[in-house]
Amino acid sequence: LSAAEVLCRFDLPESMPAGSFSAAQRYHLVLAAKEAIHNAVRHGKPGTVTLRLSADGGSFVVSIHDDGCGCDAQAIAESTRGCANMRLRMETIGGNFLLTSAPGEGTTVVLTTPFSS
Numbered sequence: 212l213s214a215a216e217v218l219c220r221f222d223l224p225e226s227m228p229a230g231s232f233s234a235a236q237r238y239h240l241v242l243a244a245k246e247a248i249h250n251a252v253r254h255g256k257p258g259t260v261t262l263r264l265s266a267d268g269g270s271f272v273v274s275i276h277d278d279g280c281g282c283d284a285q286a287i288a289e290s291t292r293g294c295a296n297m298r299l300r301m302e303t304i305g306g307n308f309l310l311t312s313a314p315g316e317g318t319t320v321v322l323t324t325p326f327s328s
Contacts, residue, residue: 212260215252222263230326232271239300240273240324243308246297247275247320255279255318270306271326276319284312297322 212219232240244262251260257279265272287294287310297320298308306324 212248212252217252217257218259220259220261222261224265227264228266228326230266230271232324232326233304236304236306236324239304240271240306240322243297243300243322244273244275246293247322250293250320251275251277251279251318254282257317266326269326270323273322274319275322276317278317281312281314281316281318283314284310284318287312 248260248262251257255277257277259278261274261276263272263274263276265274294308294310301308301322301324304324306322309321309323310318311321312318
């Protein structure tokens with residue numbers, strides 16, 4: 212993000228429950244997050260991207276939010292290869308992909324995967 216002159220903020224909990232991920236979960240989660248960050252910079256033209264991590268009810272959640280130009284979330288989620296790839300990656304590991312956005316309001320991608328404690 213620094214190369215694109217985009218500020219990166221991290222919203223991390225003070226502690227996370229002990230747990231583990233499979234190699235496949237780590238692989239697909241990291242690549243889906245990387246795709247979301249790449250898309251934010253390339254298409255959203257944000258000033259700031261916020262990466263938020265949390266554990267919630269047996270799930271590990273990665274949220275990537277940008278303060279960029281936003282988009283029609285439904286049209287993008289249904290028509291782009293990047294969103295289809297992120298959705299497939301998350302489904303492959305039993306997780307979920309959610310994209311929310313509106314023109315002028317930025318975009319948020321939420322990646323959720325089961326978390327074994």
